[in-house]
Amino acid sequence: MVPLHYGAPKTAAHLAEQARHATVHRPTAGLVRPRAQDLYEVVPAQHHHERAVRDFREVLAA
Numbered sequence: 714m715v716p717l718h719y720g721a722p723k724t725a726a727h728l729a730e731q732a733r734h735a736t737v738h739r740p741t742a743g744l745v746r747p748r749a750q751d752l753y754e755v756v757p758a759q760h761h762h763e764r765a766v767r768d769f770r771e772v773l774a775a
Contacts, residue, residue: 722760725752726769733772749773 729752733745753766753773760766 722756723763723765726756726760726763726765729753730765730769730772733769746773 729749733749749769750773753769756766761770
């Protein structure tokens with residue numbers, strides 16, 4: 714597992730979004746989705762307006 718570093722939510726959201734897109738049709742997708750949701754939940758609320766975080770939320774909703 715890659716550790717999250719406080720202060721880099723935009724980068725973390727972007728990387729998680731890429732990982733989610735890359736694995737959506739693989740058998741491990743069932744393992745990735747809960748971890749992606751966990752990642753979104755640790756992004757501080759003050760960053761939810763940033764484009765990368767919004768994009769990540771949309772990917773999770775799909």
